[in-house]
Amino acid sequence: MSDSSGARSIELETIDPSSEFVDQLVFKLSSYLPSFCIDIDEDHLRLCVLHLLYVEQVNHYINLTRITNLDDALVLHILDSLLFLPFIPEGSDTLLDMGSGPGYPGLPLHACSNVSATLLDSVSKKMNVVSVIADALLVSDITCVSDRLETYAKDKAGQFDVVTARALASLPVLIEYARPFLKMGGTLLVSKGLPDESEVSSGLKACSIxxxxxxxxxxxxxxxxxxxxxxxxxxxxxxxxVKLPRQNGLARKAPLA
Ligand SMILES: C[S@@+](CC[C@H](N)C(=O)[O-])C[C@H]1O[C@@H](n2cnc3c(N)ncnc32)[C@H](O)[C@@H]1O
Incomplete structure:
Protein backbone atom coordinates (compact mmCIF):
# COMPACT_ATOMS: atom_id res chain seq x y z
CA MET A 1 0.00 0.00 0.00
CA SER A 2 1.30 3.52 -0.86
CA ASP A 3 0.53 6.86 0.77
CA SER A 4 -0.09 10.13 -1.12
CA SER A 5 3.68 10.71 -1.56
CA GLY A 6 4.05 7.28 -3.18
CA ALA A 7 5.91 5.89 -0.17
CA ARG A 8 4.84 2.44 0.90
CA SER A 9 3.20 2.44 4.33
CA ILE A 10 4.31 -0.15 6.85
CA GLU A 11 1.77 -2.54 8.24
CA LEU A 12 3.14 -5.25 10.46
CA GLU A 13 1.42 -8.58 10.68
CA THR A 14 1.46 -9.25 14.43
CA ILE A 15 3.81 -12.05 15.52
CA ASP A 16 2.83 -14.02 18.60
CA PRO A 17 5.76 -13.55 21.00
CA SER A 18 5.04 -16.80 22.80
CA SER A 19 4.62 -19.03 19.74
CA GLU A 20 6.58 -22.26 19.53
CA PHE A 21 8.46 -20.91 16.52
CA VAL A 22 9.66 -17.83 18.43
CA ASP A 23 10.52 -20.04 21.44
CA GLN A 24 12.71 -22.23 19.24
CA LEU A 25 14.62 -19.26 17.84
CA VAL A 26 15.10 -17.79 21.33
CA PHE A 27 16.39 -21.15 22.57
CA LYS A 28 18.80 -21.44 19.65
CA LEU A 29 20.09 -17.90 20.13
CA SER A 30 20.48 -18.42 23.84
CA SER A 31 22.58 -21.54 23.21
CA TYR A 32 25.01 -19.47 21.11
CA LEU A 33 25.84 -16.90 23.76
CA PRO A 34 27.92 -18.76 26.40
CA SER A 35 30.81 -19.31 23.93
CA PHE A 36 31.03 -15.53 23.68
CA CYS A 37 30.69 -14.99 27.46
CA ILE A 38 27.44 -13.10 26.93
CA ASP A 39 24.65 -13.64 29.42
CA ILE A 40 21.19 -12.29 28.56
CA ASP A 41 17.83 -13.44 29.84
CA GLU A 42 15.18 -14.94 27.57
CA ASP A 43 12.80 -11.96 27.65
CA HIS A 44 15.44 -9.68 26.18
CA LEU A 45 16.50 -12.25 23.59
CA ARG A 46 12.84 -12.61 22.61
CA LEU A 47 12.76 -8.91 21.72
CA CYS A 48 15.80 -9.40 19.48
CA VAL A 49 14.16 -12.38 17.75
CA LEU A 50 10.88 -10.50 17.23
CA HIS A 51 12.77 -7.53 15.78
CA LEU A 52 14.50 -9.91 13.36
CA LEU A 53 11.20 -11.54 12.36
CA TYR A 54 9.59 -8.17 11.69
CA VAL A 55 12.63 -7.08 9.65
CA GLU A 56 12.29 -10.29 7.65
CA GLN A 57 8.55 -9.62 7.17
CA VAL A 58 9.07 -6.06 5.87
CA ASN A 59 12.08 -7.11 3.79
CA HIS A 60 9.61 -8.65 1.30
CA TYR A 61 8.64 -5.17 0.12
CA ILE A 62 11.32 -2.78 1.49
CA ASN A 63 14.93 -3.73 1.00
CA LEU A 64 16.48 -3.86 4.48
CA THR A 65 18.88 -6.79 4.45
CA ARG A 66 20.48 -9.27 2.07
CA ILE A 67 20.44 -11.99 4.75
CA THR A 68 17.19 -13.88 4.22
CA ASN A 69 18.02 -17.23 5.85
CA LEU A 70 16.78 -17.02 9.47
CA ASP A 71 19.43 -19.32 10.90
CA ASP A 72 22.17 -17.22 9.35
CA ALA A 73 20.42 -14.02 10.46
CA LEU A 74 20.40 -15.17 14.11
CA VAL A 75 24.19 -15.19 13.92
CA LEU A 76 24.89 -12.44 11.39
CA HIS A 77 22.41 -9.94 12.78
CA ILE A 78 21.63 -10.70 16.42
CA LEU A 79 24.73 -12.46 17.75
CA ASP A 80 26.95 -10.13 15.72
CA SER A 81 25.20 -7.12 17.33
CA LEU A 82 25.40 -8.58 20.83
CA LEU A 83 29.19 -8.92 20.50
CA PHE A 84 29.32 -5.19 21.25
CA LEU A 85 27.56 -5.61 24.59
CA PRO A 86 30.52 -6.47 26.87
CA PHE A 87 32.39 -3.44 25.50
CA ILE A 88 29.76 -0.91 26.64
CA PRO A 89 31.27 0.70 29.75
CA GLU A 90 29.24 0.34 32.94
CA GLY A 91 27.23 3.44 33.72
CA SER A 92 26.72 4.40 30.04
CA ASP A 93 23.32 6.03 29.57
CA THR A 94 23.19 7.12 25.95
CA LEU A 95 24.14 5.29 22.76
CA LEU A 96 24.09 6.40 19.13
CA ASP A 97 24.11 3.72 16.42
CA MET A 98 25.51 5.33 13.24
CA GLY A 99 24.09 4.04 9.93
CA SER A 100 21.78 1.64 11.73
CA GLY A 101 19.91 0.36 8.63
CA PRO A 102 17.35 -2.19 9.90
CA GLY A 103 18.45 -1.47 13.50
CA TYR A 104 21.77 -3.30 13.87
CA PRO A 105 23.48 -3.28 16.26
CA GLY A 106 21.49 -0.53 18.02
CA LEU A 107 18.15 -2.24 18.60
CA PRO A 108 19.50 -5.49 20.14
CA LEU A 109 21.92 -3.45 22.27
CA HIS A 110 19.07 -1.34 23.56
CA ALA A 111 16.87 -4.38 24.13
CA CYS A 112 19.59 -6.14 26.15
CA SER A 113 20.93 -3.24 28.24
CA ASN A 114 19.74 -0.13 30.02
CA VAL A 115 21.11 2.37 27.51
CA SER A 116 18.77 4.77 25.82
CA ALA A 117 19.48 4.39 22.10
CA THR A 118 19.36 6.69 19.12
CA LEU A 119 19.37 4.85 15.80
CA LEU A 120 20.34 7.01 12.85
CA ASP A 121 20.30 6.41 9.11
CA SER A 122 20.15 8.78 6.16
CA VAL A 123 17.56 6.57 4.43
CA SER A 124 14.25 7.59 5.97
CA LYS A 125 12.28 4.53 4.87
CA LYS A 126 14.64 2.31 6.88
CA MET A 127 14.25 4.43 10.00
CA ASN A 128 10.45 4.50 9.53
CA VAL A 129 10.42 0.70 9.52
CA VAL A 130 12.59 0.47 12.63
CA SER A 131 10.41 2.99 14.41
CA VAL A 132 7.23 1.01 13.60
CA ILE A 133 8.93 -2.21 14.75
CA ALA A 134 10.13 -0.58 18.00
CA ASP A 135 6.52 0.52 18.68
CA ALA A 136 5.26 -3.03 18.04
CA LEU A 137 7.87 -4.39 20.46
CA LEU A 138 6.89 -1.77 23.05
CA VAL A 139 10.53 -0.86 23.57
CA SER A 140 10.73 2.59 25.06
CA ASP A 141 13.70 4.91 25.15
CA ILE A 142 14.63 4.38 21.53
CA THR A 143 14.76 7.24 19.02
CA CYS A 144 14.91 6.71 15.27
CA VAL A 145 16.43 9.58 13.30
CA SER A 146 16.57 9.98 9.52
CA ASP A 147 19.47 12.32 8.84
CA ARG A 148 23.04 12.41 7.64
CA LEU A 149 25.56 11.93 10.40
CA GLU A 150 27.43 15.10 9.49
CA THR A 151 24.22 17.15 9.80
CA TYR A 152 22.92 15.53 12.98
CA ALA A 153 26.34 16.05 14.64
CA LYS A 154 25.83 19.83 14.49
CA ASP A 155 22.90 19.59 16.93
CA LYS A 156 24.11 16.74 19.11
CA ALA A 157 27.70 17.65 19.93
CA GLY A 158 29.02 15.84 23.01
CA GLN A 159 25.68 14.20 23.84
CA PHE A 160 26.49 10.48 23.80
CA ASP A 161 28.39 8.09 26.08
CA VAL A 162 28.75 5.41 23.41
CA VAL A 163 28.70 5.40 19.60
CA THR A 164 28.50 2.16 17.62
CA ALA A 165 29.02 1.29 13.95
CA ARG A 166 28.75 -1.87 11.91
CA ALA A 167 29.22 -2.12 8.13
CA LEU A 168 29.22 1.63 7.58
CA ALA A 169 32.64 2.90 6.46
CA SER A 170 36.39 2.56 6.89
CA LEU A 171 37.94 3.12 10.32
CA PRO A 172 39.24 6.66 9.69
CA VAL A 173 35.83 7.72 8.37
CA LEU A 174 34.00 6.18 11.35
CA ILE A 175 36.37 7.86 13.77
CA GLU A 176 35.71 11.24 12.15
CA TYR A 177 31.92 10.67 12.06
CA ALA A 178 31.75 9.58 15.70
CA ARG A 179 33.96 12.14 17.44
CA PRO A 180 31.59 15.14 17.52
CA PHE A 181 28.82 13.09 19.16
CA LEU A 182 30.89 11.82 22.07
CA LYS A 183 31.45 13.22 25.54
CA MET A 184 35.01 13.43 26.90
CA GLY A 185 35.75 9.87 28.09
CA GLY A 186 33.07 8.47 25.74
CA THR A 187 33.50 5.25 23.76
CA LEU A 188 33.39 4.41 20.05
CA LEU A 189 32.78 0.73 19.29
CA VAL A 190 33.38 -0.52 15.76
CA SER A 191 32.88 -4.00 14.35
CA LYS A 192 34.90 -5.02 11.30
CA GLY A 193 35.26 -8.21 9.27
CA LEU A 194 38.90 -8.53 8.42
CA PRO A 195 40.33 -5.00 8.29
CA ASP A 196 43.64 -4.81 6.44
CA GLU A 197 46.58 -3.34 8.29
CA SER A 198 46.60 -0.17 6.15
CA GLU A 199 43.02 0.57 7.27
CA VAL A 200 44.03 0.00 10.88
CA SER A 201 47.09 2.23 10.64
CA SER A 202 45.06 5.02 8.94
CA GLY A 203 42.47 4.53 11.69
CA LEU A 204 45.11 5.01 14.37
CA LYS A 205 46.30 8.20 12.69
CA ALA A 206 42.70 9.51 12.52
CA CYS A 207 42.37 8.50 16.15
CA SER A 208 45.18 10.75 17.29
CA ILE A 209 43.93 13.65 15.12
CA VAL A 242 40.37 19.58 13.48
CA LYS A 243 36.96 21.22 13.64
CA LEU A 244 34.25 18.55 13.27
CA PRO A 245 31.92 17.78 11.64
CA ARG A 246 33.45 18.76 8.32
CA GLN A 247 31.27 19.49 5.30
CA ASN A 248 28.89 16.66 4.17
CA GLY A 249 30.71 13.92 2.29
CA LEU A 250 34.28 15.14 3.04
CA ALA A 251 35.04 12.35 5.54
CA ARG A 252 34.71 9.80 2.72
CA LYS A 253 36.07 11.93 -0.16
CA ALA A 254 39.11 13.27 1.69
CA PRO A 255 39.69 11.14 4.82
CA LEU A 256 41.77 12.71 7.60
CA ALA A 257 44.25 9.81 7.36
C1 LIG B 1 25.62 -1.37 4.93
S1 LIG B 1 24.41 -0.55 5.84
C2 LIG B 1 24.66 -1.21 7.46
C3 LIG B 1 23.42 -1.14 8.29
C4 LIG B 1 23.56 -1.71 9.72
N1 LIG B 1 24.53 -0.99 10.50
C5 LIG B 1 23.88 -3.18 9.69
O1 LIG B 1 24.98 -3.53 10.10
O2 LIG B 1 23.03 -3.98 9.26
C6 LIG B 1 25.06 1.11 6.03
C7 LIG B 1 23.98 2.12 6.37
O3 LIG B 1 24.58 3.37 6.66
C8 LIG B 1 23.78 4.41 6.13
N2 LIG B 1 24.68 5.58 5.91
C9 LIG B 1 25.77 5.64 5.10
N3 LIG B 1 26.35 6.87 5.17
C10 LIG B 1 25.61 7.59 6.05
C11 LIG B 1 25.69 8.94 6.54
N4 LIG B 1 26.64 9.79 6.12
N5 LIG B 1 24.76 9.35 7.43
C12 LIG B 1 23.77 8.49 7.85
N6 LIG B 1 23.65 7.22 7.43
C13 LIG B 1 24.54 6.77 6.54
C14 LIG B 1 23.21 3.82 4.85
O4 LIG B 1 21.99 4.42 4.48
C15 LIG B 1 23.01 2.35 5.22
O5 LIG B 1 21.70 2.08 5.67
Whole structure:
Protein backbone atom coordinates (compact mmCIF):
# COMPACT_ATOMS: atom_id res chain seq x y z
CA MET A 1 0.00 0.00 0.00
CA SER A 2 1.30 3.52 -0.86
CA ASP A 3 0.53 6.86 0.77
CA SER A 4 -0.09 10.13 -1.12
CA SER A 5 3.68 10.71 -1.56
CA GLY A 6 4.05 7.28 -3.18
CA ALA A 7 5.91 5.89 -0.17
CA ARG A 8 4.84 2.44 0.90
CA SER A 9 3.20 2.44 4.33
CA ILE A 10 4.31 -0.15 6.85
CA GLU A 11 1.77 -2.54 8.24
CA LEU A 12 3.14 -5.25 10.46
CA GLU A 13 1.42 -8.58 10.68
CA THR A 14 1.46 -9.25 14.43
CA ILE A 15 3.81 -12.05 15.52
CA ASP A 16 2.83 -14.02 18.60
CA PRO A 17 5.76 -13.55 21.00
CA SER A 18 5.04 -16.80 22.80
CA SER A 19 4.62 -19.03 19.74
CA GLU A 20 6.58 -22.26 19.53
CA PHE A 21 8.46 -20.91 16.52
CA VAL A 22 9.66 -17.83 18.43
CA ASP A 23 10.52 -20.04 21.44
CA GLN A 24 12.71 -22.23 19.24
CA LEU A 25 14.62 -19.26 17.84
CA VAL A 26 15.10 -17.79 21.33
CA PHE A 27 16.39 -21.15 22.57
CA LYS A 28 18.80 -21.44 19.65
CA LEU A 29 20.09 -17.90 20.13
CA SER A 30 20.48 -18.42 23.84
CA SER A 31 22.58 -21.54 23.21
CA TYR A 32 25.01 -19.47 21.11
CA LEU A 33 25.84 -16.90 23.76
CA PRO A 34 27.92 -18.76 26.40
CA SER A 35 30.81 -19.31 23.93
CA PHE A 36 31.03 -15.53 23.68
CA CYS A 37 30.69 -14.99 27.46
CA ILE A 38 27.44 -13.10 26.93
CA ASP A 39 24.65 -13.64 29.42
CA ILE A 40 21.19 -12.29 28.56
CA ASP A 41 17.83 -13.44 29.84
CA GLU A 42 15.18 -14.94 27.57
CA ASP A 43 12.80 -11.96 27.65
CA HIS A 44 15.44 -9.68 26.18
CA LEU A 45 16.50 -12.25 23.59
CA ARG A 46 12.84 -12.61 22.61
CA LEU A 47 12.76 -8.91 21.72
CA CYS A 48 15.80 -9.40 19.48
CA VAL A 49 14.16 -12.38 17.75
CA LEU A 50 10.88 -10.50 17.23
CA HIS A 51 12.77 -7.53 15.78
CA LEU A 52 14.50 -9.91 13.36
CA LEU A 53 11.20 -11.54 12.36
CA TYR A 54 9.59 -8.17 11.69
CA VAL A 55 12.63 -7.08 9.65
CA GLU A 56 12.29 -10.29 7.65
CA GLN A 57 8.55 -9.62 7.17
CA VAL A 58 9.07 -6.06 5.87
CA ASN A 59 12.08 -7.11 3.79
CA HIS A 60 9.61 -8.65 1.30
CA TYR A 61 8.64 -5.17 0.12
CA ILE A 62 11.32 -2.78 1.49
CA ASN A 63 14.93 -3.73 1.00
CA LEU A 64 16.48 -3.86 4.48
CA THR A 65 18.88 -6.79 4.45
CA ARG A 66 20.48 -9.27 2.07
CA ILE A 67 20.44 -11.99 4.75
CA THR A 68 17.19 -13.88 4.22
CA ASN A 69 18.02 -17.23 5.85
CA LEU A 70 16.78 -17.02 9.47
CA ASP A 71 19.43 -19.32 10.90
CA ASP A 72 22.17 -17.22 9.35
CA ALA A 73 20.42 -14.02 10.46
CA LEU A 74 20.40 -15.17 14.11
CA VAL A 75 24.19 -15.19 13.92
CA LEU A 76 24.89 -12.44 11.39
CA HIS A 77 22.41 -9.94 12.78
CA ILE A 78 21.63 -10.70 16.42
CA LEU A 79 24.73 -12.46 17.75
CA ASP A 80 26.95 -10.13 15.72
CA SER A 81 25.20 -7.12 17.33
CA LEU A 82 25.40 -8.58 20.83
CA LEU A 83 29.19 -8.92 20.50
CA PHE A 84 29.32 -5.19 21.25
CA LEU A 85 27.56 -5.61 24.59
CA PRO A 86 30.52 -6.47 26.87
CA PHE A 87 32.39 -3.44 25.50
CA ILE A 88 29.76 -0.91 26.64
CA PRO A 89 31.27 0.70 29.75
CA GLU A 90 29.24 0.34 32.94
CA GLY A 91 27.23 3.44 33.72
CA SER A 92 26.72 4.40 30.04
CA ASP A 93 23.32 6.03 29.57
CA THR A 94 23.19 7.12 25.95
CA LEU A 95 24.14 5.29 22.76
CA LEU A 96 24.09 6.40 19.13
CA ASP A 97 24.11 3.72 16.42
CA MET A 98 25.51 5.33 13.24
CA GLY A 99 24.09 4.04 9.93
CA SER A 100 21.78 1.64 11.73
CA GLY A 101 19.91 0.36 8.63
CA PRO A 102 17.35 -2.19 9.90
CA GLY A 103 18.45 -1.47 13.50
CA TYR A 104 21.77 -3.30 13.87
CA PRO A 105 23.48 -3.28 16.26
CA GLY A 106 21.49 -0.53 18.02
CA LEU A 107 18.15 -2.24 18.60
CA PRO A 108 19.50 -5.49 20.14
CA LEU A 109 21.92 -3.45 22.27
CA HIS A 110 19.07 -1.34 23.56
CA ALA A 111 16.87 -4.38 24.13
CA CYS A 112 19.59 -6.14 26.15
CA SER A 113 20.93 -3.24 28.24
CA ASN A 114 19.74 -0.13 30.02
CA VAL A 115 21.11 2.37 27.51
CA SER A 116 18.77 4.77 25.82
CA ALA A 117 19.48 4.39 22.10
CA THR A 118 19.36 6.69 19.12
CA LEU A 119 19.37 4.85 15.80
CA LEU A 120 20.34 7.01 12.85
CA ASP A 121 20.30 6.41 9.11
CA SER A 122 20.15 8.78 6.16
CA VAL A 123 17.56 6.57 4.43
CA SER A 124 14.25 7.59 5.97
CA LYS A 125 12.28 4.53 4.87
CA LYS A 126 14.64 2.31 6.88
CA MET A 127 14.25 4.43 10.00
CA ASN A 128 10.45 4.50 9.53
CA VAL A 129 10.42 0.70 9.52
CA VAL A 130 12.59 0.47 12.63
CA SER A 131 10.41 2.99 14.41
CA VAL A 132 7.23 1.01 13.60
CA ILE A 133 8.93 -2.21 14.75
CA ALA A 134 10.13 -0.58 18.00
CA ASP A 135 6.52 0.52 18.68
CA ALA A 136 5.26 -3.03 18.04
CA LEU A 137 7.87 -4.39 20.46
CA LEU A 138 6.89 -1.77 23.05
CA VAL A 139 10.53 -0.86 23.57
CA SER A 140 10.73 2.59 25.06
CA ASP A 141 13.70 4.91 25.15
CA ILE A 142 14.63 4.38 21.53
CA THR A 143 14.76 7.24 19.02
CA CYS A 144 14.91 6.71 15.27
CA VAL A 145 16.43 9.58 13.30
CA SER A 146 16.57 9.98 9.52
CA ASP A 147 19.47 12.32 8.84
CA ARG A 148 23.04 12.41 7.64
CA LEU A 149 25.56 11.93 10.40
CA GLU A 150 27.43 15.10 9.49
CA THR A 151 24.22 17.15 9.80
CA TYR A 152 22.92 15.53 12.98
CA ALA A 153 26.34 16.05 14.64
CA LYS A 154 25.83 19.83 14.49
CA ASP A 155 22.90 19.59 16.93
CA LYS A 156 24.11 16.74 19.11
CA ALA A 157 27.70 17.65 19.93
CA GLY A 158 29.02 15.84 23.01
CA GLN A 159 25.68 14.20 23.84
CA PHE A 160 26.49 10.48 23.80
CA ASP A 161 28.39 8.09 26.08
CA VAL A 162 28.75 5.41 23.41
CA VAL A 163 28.70 5.40 19.60
CA THR A 164 28.50 2.16 17.62
CA ALA A 165 29.02 1.29 13.95
CA ARG A 166 28.75 -1.87 11.91
CA ALA A 167 29.22 -2.12 8.13
CA LEU A 168 29.22 1.63 7.58
CA ALA A 169 32.64 2.90 6.46
CA SER A 170 36.39 2.56 6.89
CA LEU A 171 37.94 3.12 10.32
CA PRO A 172 39.24 6.66 9.69
CA VAL A 173 35.83 7.72 8.37
CA LEU A 174 34.00 6.18 11.35
CA ILE A 175 36.37 7.86 13.77
CA GLU A 176 35.71 11.24 12.15
CA TYR A 177 31.92 10.67 12.06
CA ALA A 178 31.75 9.58 15.70
CA ARG A 179 33.96 12.14 17.44
CA PRO A 180 31.59 15.14 17.52
CA PHE A 181 28.82 13.09 19.16
CA LEU A 182 30.89 11.82 22.07
CA LYS A 183 31.45 13.22 25.54
CA MET A 184 35.01 13.43 26.90
CA GLY A 185 35.75 9.87 28.09
CA GLY A 186 33.07 8.47 25.74
CA THR A 187 33.50 5.25 23.76
CA LEU A 188 33.39 4.41 20.05
CA LEU A 189 32.78 0.73 19.29
CA VAL A 190 33.38 -0.52 15.76
CA SER A 191 32.88 -4.00 14.35
CA LYS A 192 34.90 -5.02 11.30
CA GLY A 193 35.26 -8.21 9.27
CA LEU A 194 38.90 -8.53 8.42
CA PRO A 195 40.33 -5.00 8.29
CA ASP A 196 43.64 -4.81 6.44
CA GLU A 197 46.58 -3.34 8.29
CA SER A 198 46.60 -0.17 6.15
CA GLU A 199 43.02 0.57 7.27
CA VAL A 200 44.03 0.00 10.88
CA SER A 201 47.09 2.23 10.64
CA SER A 202 45.06 5.02 8.94
CA GLY A 203 42.47 4.53 11.69
CA LEU A 204 45.11 5.01 14.37
CA LYS A 205 46.30 8.20 12.69
CA ALA A 206 42.70 9.51 12.52
CA CYS A 207 42.37 8.50 16.15
CA SER A 208 45.18 10.75 17.29
CA ILE A 209 43.93 13.65 15.12
CA UNK A 210 40.40 13.38 16.56
CA UNK A 211 41.42 12.85 20.19
CA UNK A 212 40.76 9.11 20.60
CA UNK A 213 42.89 6.36 22.09
CA UNK A 214 42.50 2.68 21.10
CA UNK A 215 41.75 0.91 24.40
CA UNK A 216 40.69 -2.57 23.29
CA UNK A 217 40.71 -4.83 20.23
CA UNK A 218 39.26 -8.32 20.37
CA UNK A 219 38.70 -10.95 17.70
CA UNK A 220 35.85 -13.45 17.37
CA UNK A 221 34.93 -16.26 15.02
CA UNK A 222 31.20 -16.31 14.39
CA UNK A 223 29.41 -19.66 14.60
CA UNK A 224 28.84 -21.94 11.60
CA UNK A 225 31.86 -20.44 9.78
CA UNK A 226 29.89 -17.27 9.15
CA UNK A 227 32.90 -15.03 9.45
CA UNK A 228 35.41 -13.30 11.64
CA UNK A 229 34.89 -10.11 13.63
CA UNK A 230 37.22 -7.59 15.17
CA UNK A 231 35.72 -5.25 17.75
CA UNK A 232 37.66 -2.04 18.29
CA UNK A 233 37.02 0.13 21.32
CA UNK A 234 38.24 3.75 21.21
CA UNK A 235 38.01 6.23 24.08
CA UNK A 236 37.87 10.02 23.77
CA UNK A 237 40.91 11.36 25.62
CA UNK A 238 41.40 14.87 24.22
CA UNK A 239 39.96 17.58 21.98
CA UNK A 240 39.96 17.04 18.22
CA UNK A 241 42.76 18.84 16.37
CA VAL A 242 40.37 19.58 13.48
CA LYS A 243 36.96 21.22 13.64
CA LEU A 244 34.25 18.55 13.27
CA PRO A 245 31.92 17.78 11.64
CA ARG A 246 33.45 18.76 8.32
CA GLN A 247 31.27 19.49 5.30
CA ASN A 248 28.89 16.66 4.17
CA GLY A 249 30.71 13.92 2.29
CA LEU A 250 34.28 15.14 3.04
CA ALA A 251 35.04 12.35 5.54
CA ARG A 252 34.71 9.80 2.72
CA LYS A 253 36.07 11.93 -0.16
CA ALA A 254 39.11 13.27 1.69
CA PRO A 255 39.69 11.14 4.82
CA LEU A 256 41.77 12.71 7.60
CA ALA A 257 44.25 9.81 7.36
C1 LIG B 1 25.62 -1.37 4.93
S1 LIG B 1 24.41 -0.55 5.84
C2 LIG B 1 24.66 -1.21 7.46
C3 LIG B 1 23.42 -1.14 8.29
C4 LIG B 1 23.56 -1.71 9.72
N1 LIG B 1 24.53 -0.99 10.50
C5 LIG B 1 23.88 -3.18 9.69
O1 LIG B 1 24.98 -3.53 10.10
O2 LIG B 1 23.03 -3.98 9.26
C6 LIG B 1 25.06 1.11 6.03
C7 LIG B 1 23.98 2.12 6.37
O3 LIG B 1 24.58 3.37 6.66
C8 LIG B 1 23.78 4.41 6.13
N2 LIG B 1 24.68 5.58 5.91
C9 LIG B 1 25.77 5.64 5.10
N3 LIG B 1 26.35 6.87 5.17
C10 LIG B 1 25.61 7.59 6.05
C11 LIG B 1 25.69 8.94 6.54
N4 LIG B 1 26.64 9.79 6.12
N5 LIG B 1 24.76 9.35 7.43
C12 LIG B 1 23.77 8.49 7.85
N6 LIG B 1 23.65 7.22 7.43
C13 LIG B 1 24.54 6.77 6.54
C14 LIG B 1 23.21 3.82 4.85
O4 LIG B 1 21.99 4.42 4.48
C15 LIG B 1 23.01 2.35 5.22
O5 LIG B 1 21.70 2.08 5.67
Missing amino acids: CGFKLVDRQEFDLLHDLGHRVIFSFKVVSKSK
